[in-house]
Amino acid sequence: MIGANGHKDPRHPFWAERPRYDLESEKYLKIWQGPQHPGVTGNMALELVVEGDIVVDCRVHVGYLHRGFEKLMERRKYINCFPIVCRICVPEPDYNEYLFAAATEELAGIEIPERAKWIRAITLELARIASLTMGLGGQAGAFGLGTIGQWCLVHRDYVLDLFEELSGHRIYHMYILPGGVRHDLTPGFAERTEAVLRKVEKLMDDVQKVLFDNAVIKARTNGLGVIPYDWIDPFGIVGTNARGAGGTRDVRRDYPYLVYDRLDFDVITGDRSDVYGRSLLRRAEILMACGLVRQMLRGMPAGPVRTKLPNPLHWRIPAGETYVRAESGRGEMGYLMVSDGSGYPRRVHVRGPSYTHAMALFEELVRGVSIADIGGLMASLQTCPPEIER
């Protein structure tokens, strides 16, 4: 059920072809969906051409959330960028914090303490649990199963309770910063984390019964939004979307960062790349993240959590360029940072996975989908508009 029209002209890549529809013929209707709609958190608009209730063409319009983070960073001292990067993405602020810190440290040649690496990895995995749990709830909600959406949000809040305890805040933690993390784990954090992980695992059992072993969901998601394996590279598909389509890319294994080379895990791949398969994969990812957090809480060494940096007001970083990446809940997220030797980053480019997923890929996948399924399809791509517009 992918793009309805064939891709015949060999001179152009197939995704560059854009058919024209005669709206005067009264066969087609143009409707706008969004910028507020049920599929995603955040704002983006879909300009749809429908035939009956089937979408025949779609253009994605973004820009409703443009806050200009990349430009803002060029005028801020390195330390001053740290509180704003987390705001690039609401569900997954920690990856931004980590990547900004890692890029800065790499350019400045700073080695952070061992324990800080473990704590960072723990927060990243907790963020994955929080984000994917909410995504799974959104997925269920988009198909009308609001109850599961409520359950999932509650369990995300349990994880946010941990963040609140650890960093002081629930959403924008501002916890990982250049040099390490802000402070050590609080006493008893491991026990409370274990309790939350158990709750999440129990939730996953419930979700399996109610969402995945569900005739209605199976009927609606079977074959919806299938990503062929050979689209992975042309579209730059990453994360669970790629792994569902048979890809095996996972930054944690391919380019290990922090402590992932010391953890025991297998990259999870799916055997079906429709909405159902991707959702199932995310459920497995959540359970894997729970296991990783347990491993790390057991294995982490004691020691300091922060390296002393020079006075942040006059901190100049040697000229250079780096690209750092991490496996976020949505896939590979990367920061390209260029320093010209001054106290301000010359350029920071944020490579968010939503950019390709929600725009180029989605426009292609949505063709032939009924209007009722658009929300579910968007949710299955883990689209996050705030991250598209840095």
Place this chain on the structure above:
Amino acid sequence: MWKLRDMISPFYAWKRAFEKPFTIRKPLVERDGPPLYRGFHTNDLGKCIGCGSCEEICQNAAIDMRRAEGIEPAHGDSGLRPAIDYGRCCWCALCVDICPTASLGMSNKYNWISDTGEDWAFTPGVDDGGWNEDELGYTRAECAWLLDPAGQKMPVVGADERRKNFEEMALGYGGDSAMKEAVRCLDCGLCVEACPTHMDVPAYIRAIRDGDLDEGLRLLYDTNPFSESCGRICTAKCQDACALGHLGEPIMIRWLKRYITDNTLDSRYEVLGIEKRARRTGRKIAVVGAGPSGLTAAFYLARFGHAVTVFERSEKPGGMLRTGIPDYRLPADVLQREIDVILDSGVELRCGVDIGKDTTVSKLRQEYDAVYISVGAQEGSSMPIEGIDLPRVLVGVDLLARIAAGERPSLGESVAVIGGGNTAMDVCRSAVRLGADKVTVLYRRTEKEMPANAEEIEEAREEGVEFEFLVSPVKITEKGDKLDVECQRMRLGEPDDSGRRRPVPIDGSEFTVTVDTCVMAVGQQVEGSFATATGVKVTRWNTFHVDGDTLVTDTEGVFAGGDCETGPDDAIRAIASGKKAAWFINEYLGRDG
């Protein structure tokens, strides 16, 4: 393809209906934030020094330093307090993490309802939102302090080596140390206020960071033509006021100043544009005394375009900088090249002219448009005790002057130095270098009350000087070729006018110290005969009576400053007086310059 299980399984959701709800029943129940919650700010006003580092680091420009009711500016305190605009704050707590006194904190409160928009700009500590006493809330962990408390160490010659000679002991920063130290600076500017001559410290430290030492040198000479000397021997009041000094070591401002001057030696004349300038105003000014104050005044008056003549009684210029400070702290050639800059900028120097004998102030006044008296306080004070005029009882400043002139008098094996000021330190450390084995400093209060710099006391100890506190001599007698210094133990009584506790003798605690030489370093004074002979109004301490703002004496056209006006003090105060005098003499002459 459908299984029966898929039809039944979703009804599992009903099971939740019999379980405990996830949500709480009363959502409006008050809930504390977590212990580390970053809520509204708190500020310990007693600790806050208004340095503005929080304002500097705030990435949202949410913090504005404002005058706060009931807070007055003081030494090392700008009198400003941070006011926070909660419409802009993003609760990142970088302000808390950088605060150099740890006065800022964050409370546990996150709810605040107010009717008026003005309330958004909130001055924590001054305004009361009800959370000032909050126990919970974000306080930074020790590792979270963004500043580096440790200053860069100055490389020095080892104590054993420096006991042997008068070579300069501090070797000067290398580029790396200077840069690291300059990076520590917060740019708060509390030091500018603390410096008597208000040197623009943050600006020249910035010049070091920018690698533009020429610009640094220009900035130094804007306020102080003795920057090279001050980079070595200044009492560094700026460092006492430094914001970083509260929880760590202050910025080593003095050493950074020295770094600039040491590394711009070759380009100094070019950078400063030193040349014999045309005396374009046609005004003539006489300066009496070629010490730091007189030469500073001469330098700036010459910059204004006036013709300046400096009269000096001794053979060489420099005043106490030359005669009062031993070479190991300030080498004579360093001082000389700095004075050369001043003289080469168009100042005429006449050495060997004794005002009072060769000519008088009133004659100078007739000949010149204005006169600046800066003769210093060079006469060593003594104590009213028996035996003070014995030949081997020396006066500290006189001894230092002899050493400065190249003499190396033998003080014998054991030396007692009476006093606790910087002169006493100079004397005792010079005595070590002159070969004395046992040098003892006798001071009537404790180490805490000593006016000498802590650094010098420490260095004297390294060189083997011993200290006896709460001891005062009462009588000195000659015993063969030795001196018997009879002393009395003291205890501390009530604080006196200077705020230091007054020493009170303990009866019956007398004891005797036997030494070869005894040096009195108990202060200096203005030479009374000179002061009264000038005909200018003097105080009962023989210092000149001037208007504190303008340095004008009661005689028209005659100004006085430096130690002869303030009483004995440090070089930087004298330099500040000179700079001020130059400004007001120029004003007096109708702002020709």
